[in-house]
Amino acid sequence: MSQNVQTLVGIGLYTPAEAGRLINVRSAKLRRWLQGHEANGKHYSPLWKSEIDLDDGKAYLSFRDMLEARVASSFIENGLSAKKLRRAIEIAQQVVGERPLATKWLKTDGRSVFLQVAESEAEEDGEPECLDLFRSQYAFARVVKDSLRDIQFDGIYPTAWWPQGEKAGVLIDPARSFGKPIEKETSVPTEHLASAVRTEGSVELVAKMWDVPVRAVRRAVAFEQKLSEPALAA
Structure with missing residues (x-):
């Protein structure tokens, strides 16, 4: 059954490219894991069924799908x-x-x-x-x-994730901003603050424009910069 935006609240929504960037796994690999693939004349079924189905033929990941993929990649590594x-x-x-x-x-x-x-x-x-x-x-x-590591649990199931550790101050919570990384103090998505800094050229100016502390903007910029540094897993 396909889903709409309302049913995705609290689940999180990521394209393979978005999820791959966060967990350092190639998007093509994520698609194979979620949709299955053909290799050497043999069909391989998906490793698991995604929680997300928008009925458009494309692969999407929920918050839990993304963490499962992170674990799967870690096991293979x-x-x-x-x-x-x-x-x-x-x-x-x-x-x-x-x-x-x-x-x-x-x-x-x-x-x-x-x-x-x-x-x-x-x-x-x-x-x-x-x-x-x-x-x-x-x-x-x-x-x-x-x-x-760096994951918060409700019992044995994950509810939130500090992708670069809690000290970095950026949280991924599927119940907030559809699971996009947010700066912990302001709850503003890091991509918004970092993009504004690239446009305006000033951390202080962006802090004033968004009415948030300068330290919050710096955390968002640092997170986005570090996110783009690691080489993707093969």
Whole structure:
């Protein structure tokens, strides 16, 4: 079923290019993950179904879709094959339901994928107890990388994200500005403030025009500048 703007409030809306810029993943790769693709005469189905369907044949990501893609990319960067990732998603769906990559319990060490299911206070080293999704047994994932850093959760599901860390002062909240990055103190989208500075040539002037603190404008400009620096993942 297609969606309208009203139904997208609190979900977030990103094109593959917008999401790719935020999570440092190529937009073409995001489209393949969401729409499936053909390779060497074989069809590969989507890794998961996007929450967004505008009925125009194009791919879009919700806030949770974007974070799932960020986790998927991180897993692959840590050495997990796309085939194993696809299988891990299928198994995890049986354990936690739909959208398992959008929970804070899914982790990897590059060889397997683990679903953290309990905190084991009895363990001397304090390691979380994890279920190995490929071996269907419990293990202690000592070397896993937490892919969901700088994310706020309501229970196990993400509600907001500090894309460059909380100290940078920029928040992505799907319930505000359709999930566009906003400066934390003013809630103004960073792209608006940074664009105004490029046009006016003065941080102080833009702060006066928008009636916001100079520090807020500087945070927005710094965020947008840093966002354009990293090379996209292959």
